[in-house]
Amino acid sequence: MHTSVETKEEFEKVRSLEQKAQKYLAGGCLGTFRAPLDPIPVISHGEGSRIIDAQGRSYIDFIMGSGPLILGHSHPALVSAVERQLRHGTTYYWIGEHIVQLAEKIVQAAPCGETVKFANSGTEATYHALRMARVYTGREKILKFEGGYHGVHDYSLMSAHPKNVGSYPEAKPDSGGIPRGIAESVLVAPFNDTETTAQIIQTHGHAIAAAIVEPLQRVIKPRGTFLNDVRKLTREHNIVLIFDEIVTGFRLDYGGAQEHYGVIPDVAVYGKALTGGFSLAAICGNREILDTTNPDRIGTQDHSYFSGTLNGNPLAAAAGLACLVELEKEGVLKGLHDRGERFMEEIRNLGRSCHVPLQVAGDGPVLQLFFTEKPIINYQDTLSQDKTLGQKVAKKMWEKGVSVVPNGKIYLSIAHSEEDFQRFLETLEDVLRSLS
Ligand SMILES: Cc1ncc(COP(=O)(O)O)c(C=O)c1O
Secondary structure, eight states: OOOOOOSHHHHHHHHHHHHHHHHHSGGGSSSSOOOSSSSOOOEEEEEBTEEEETTOOEEEESSGGGTTOTTOBTOHHHHHHHHHHHTTOSOOSSOOHHHHHHHHHHHHHOTTOSEEEEESSHHHHHHHHHHHHHHHHSOOEEEEETTOOOOSSTTTSBSSSOSSOOSTTOOOBSSTTOOHHHHHTEEEEOTTOHHHHHHHHHHHGGGEEEEEEOSSBTTBOOOTTHHHHHHHHHHHTTOEEEEEOTTTTTTTSTTHHHHHHTOOOSEEEEOGGGTTSSSOEEEEEOHHHHGGGOGGGTTSTTOOOOOOTTTTOHHHHHHHHHHHHHHTSTTHHHHHHHHHHHHHHHHHHHHHHTTOOOEEEEETTEEEEEOSSSOOOSHHHHTTSOHHHHHHHHHHHHHTTEEOOTTSEEEOOTTOOHHHHHHHHHHHHHHHHHHO
16 A cells, blocks of 8 residues: 655654554553554544555545544534634533533434433443432343443443353353442343343343443344333333433434434433544433432432543533534435445445355444344344454455454444545455455
8 A cells, every 4th residue: 555654764753653552552552443454553644534644544434433523534613613612721620601502402402302411431421321320210230232332331341242142131241350249230131122121121120220222232223113112111110211322323313313213212322423523422311310410419329429520521512512513404414324325235235246245234324244144133143243254354455545443333424425435345345356
């Protein structure tokens, strides 16, 4: 691939940066994924639908910051909103003008919206929502769905990526270091399986504070009446229903998955697309549940402790407001969704013409490729994929200037052009033919 590093000194500077990344960043990465190139590239900047590494190599970005960059990298509306705010202070701790306006906009957009609390990440938001539900109901247990991911806290990392499925409602920890007591307070049901979910709720409902679900579980769509059934069951058993809309919020529709699938939870959490790439997440919903965080209750069992130095940060709030102004424009999210649906069909056709066992799951602008014959309806089905092939495909895509997470999600943005989609398809075709 083309690199703009021409002199020996420039090349050595980049190599040293790449080596320092390995040496100083634990595990040689920021989280659990590594870019599949050797040495691992160091990104120098992003522009629209592209990222450019320190060697000057440009990649069409189909990761988009793992979802936040729905407007693309450095969208001018976000840049100017944040630049303006920078001159007025980077954090206050107290309520600022933009965070009030953002709260209003979220409440207006979210079908379940009455009131909002702000945190910094999706992890924090789901963690707090679960605690609020425990305070509100006076119950301890949490029901989650196998394969569902809600961040990196201990309650989320239960049967999010289990190797062995089944034995519901037993929760299986996905990480070392999680106290055994957590597994005892989490129940797990299979997504898209009303019957098993109903059995678990009927047996344990009296002890369950909250059911938390990604309405689009990773990239798996809810089937038939599944979400409605969960809504009905949770209501009958006075369980708080939490929609994790970190991925779906302000993406599937302006009103998120609630609007898209027509089911309204008690509480929803938002992040990612909400600010177009700044650290901010929101918990929004029923006033009585969120009021458990009211500091007047501190010191009582009716209080859900809530705090955070950067909560409601004005830079992130300014970005969020600017981002929502773009996303609420007529046709923006609908256009992106339609393009995503066509893109998925184009990839499916490519798989067929290359005779590769390939499933494409997703909803509009968020999708994933699975190298398997098996249709992806449940977490269990994803275990049949050929991950080694997925890893090879991702590596070759990067080498040819298209960045994707190996065996991970693809996020589309309004910055992706028709040319970008064609480049993706041509590159994937080249790669699949070279591998088969
Ligand atoms: C559905 C869902 N919930 C929660 C999270 C956690 O968000 P964060 O990475 O901001 O902590 C993620 C992150 O990918 C997510 O996809």
